[in-house]
Amino acid sequence: MSTYTHIKVPAGEKVTIKDGEIQSPDKPIVGFIEGDGIGPDIWKASKHIFDSAVKHVFGGKKEIAWMEIYAGEKANQVCGSYLPEETLEAIREFGVAIKGPLTTPIGGGFRSLNVSLRQLLDLYACVRPVRHFPGVPSPVKRPGDVDMVIFRENTEDVYSGLELESNTPESKKLVDFCKQEFGWDIRPASGIGIKPISPEGTKRIVRAAINYAIKNNRKSVTLVHKGNIMKFTEGAFMNWGYELVKEEFSDVAVSWEDCNGDPGDKILVKDTIADIFLQQILTRPKEFEVVATMNLNGDYMSDALAAQVGGIGIAPGANINYETGASLFEATHGTAPKYANLDKVNPSSVILSGVLMFDHLGWSEVAEAIVAALSKTYESKIVTYDFARLMDGATEVKCSEFAEAVVKNL
Ligand code: NAP
Numbered sequence: 001m002s003t004y005t006h007i008k009v010p011a012g013e014k015v016t017i018k019d020g021e022i023q024s025p026d027k028p029i030v031g032f033i034e035g036d037g038i039g040p041d042i043w044k045a046s047k048h049i050f051d052s053a054v055k056h057v058f059g060g061k062k063e064i065a066w067m068e069i070y071a072g073e074k075a076n077q078v079c080g081s082y083l084p085e086e087t088l089e090a091i092r093e094f095g096v097a098i099k100g101p102l103t104t105p106i107g108g109g110f111r112s113l114n115v116s117l118r119q120l121l122d123l124y125a126c127v128r129p130v131r132h133f134p135g136v137p138s139p140v141k142r143p144g145d146v147d148m149v150i151f152r153e154n155t156e157d158v159y160s161g162l163e164l165e166s167n168t169p170e171s172k173k174l175v176d177f178c179k180q181e182f183g184w185d186i187r188p189a190s191g192i193g194i195k196p197i198s199p200e201g202t203k204r205i206v207r208a209a210i211n212y213a214i215k216n217n218r219k220s221v222t223l224v225h226k227g228n229i230m231k232f233t234e235g236a237f238m239n240w241g242y243e244l245v246k247e248e249f250s251d252v253a254v255s256w257e258d259c260n261g262d263p264g265d266k267i268l269v270k271d272t273i274a275d276i277f278l279q280q281i282l283t284r285p286k287e288f289e290v291v292a293t294m295n296l297n298g299d300y301m302s303d304a305l306a307a308q309v310g311g312i313g314i315a316p317g318a319n320i321n322y323e324t325g326a327s328l329f330e331a332t333h334g335t336a337p338k339y340a341n342l343d344k345v346n347p348s349s350v351i352l353s354g355v356l357m358f359d360h361l362g363w364s365e366v367a368e369a370i371v372a373a374l375s376k377t378y379e380s381k382i383v384t385y386d387f388a389r390l391m392d393g394a395t396e397v398k399c400s401e402f403a404e405a406v407v408k409n410l
Pocket of ligand 1: 102114313333336346348349
């Protein structure tokens with residue numbers, strides 16, 4: 001076991017991975033980063049629900065050994081760095097962690113702490129389930145038709161930070177190189193970003209999406225891309241995805257082209273262009289179940305879909321490397337600084353990220369108990385301000401009171 005300067009390792013055991021399956025002990029050590037801004041409020045509320053649900057289900061036979069790890073403003077205060085090396089080491093060593101939102105320090109040397117965490121730990125799959133809970137206000141007529149899981153690739157694409165600023169010697173050098181080598185005319189003062197999409201990166205995210213569909217009895221996987229225009233990046237993503245179906249999944253899955261849209265009892269792997277997809281998730285969301293896409297598309301799509309079922313205050317997320325088992329579950333909204341320490345905001349995004357974490361640990365009874373209690377609370381219209389302002393007859397409660405109501409409904 002590594003030694004840590006600031007992290008105190010509690011009594012408990014490590015979560016491990018064997019033959020691709022997560023092995024959870026009775027007292028797993030789980031890291032938590034409470035987060036900045038509204039982070040401490042929503043973390044406290046969520047932890048109360050997590051511990052109560054575990055106790056409710058296992059009657060004290062199992063429990064989470066929480067281990068505080070640091071990132072963001074608190075890390076800077078405690079460890080003198082916004083993203084201490086020992087935080088990364090602890091996630092690598094103990095495998096599972098959950099976090100609240102983090103402020104990105106301006107001039108702190110990071111593009112974004114969240115993006116850095118995902119890239120440094122190679123958490124290549126950003127998993128965002130999107131479903132509706134009855135009673136939650138939504139801007140669409142039939143939010144219940146949305147029940148999708150997005151697998152967004154986390155490490156490549158224009159998102160990976162390979163950018164050169166306009167009018168710098170570096171960008172000018174690249175502009176000249178492109179002219180000399182490829183005859184490309186790029187305006188000299190352009191800022192430039194690079195969009196790498198690799199066969200390995202594509203295949204591991206599509207593999208994760210198909211494996212999820214198999215495990216969860218889903219009928220289709222849709223590859224979303226803009227390959228009609230960006231042929232060698234987004235188009236290649238689609239081609240490599242279909243190639244993978246043939247190479248590794250031909251007994252359980254089939255591509256649209258190979259079955260003419262009739263997959264029998266196999267999983268149908270199809271593709272759609274990103275702009276059409278954004279229309280169809282509004283007009284016929286039932287046609288999509290599991291979605292695999294690249295980093296930037298996935299970013300837009302997850303938030304657009306979240307809006308259909310109640311907004312980012314309720315959207316959970318997980319960042320996973322299925323080979324190493326390293327995973328980081330997280331609120332998908334930001335730090336909402338104007339509400340910090342007011343005990344006001346909706347903790348549902350962290351709560352539902354915890355539900356994903358319990359599923360990942362194989363404690364699905366706990367996940368189900370939390371979902372049931374949460375649904376009951378929404379249906380009884382006991383909600384935080386964000387939902388209350390959109391609902392008739394709601395009882396508006398504080399963040400901590402909402403957690404208390406969920407615990408009562410367990
Ligand atoms: P934000 O913190 O997500 O807040 C935007 C708005 O969303 C809030 O003003 C609030 O809307 C609503 N909101 C967010 N979380 C909510 C919750 N739990 N319950 C209810 N409503 C919620 O976005 P931002 O203001 O653009 O970003 C603030 C900081 O967060 C930035 O430093 C950014 O870099 C960081 N950030 C971090 C993450 C992350 O850690 N994953 C993600 C995004 C942004 P109303 O004002 O309408 O009430």
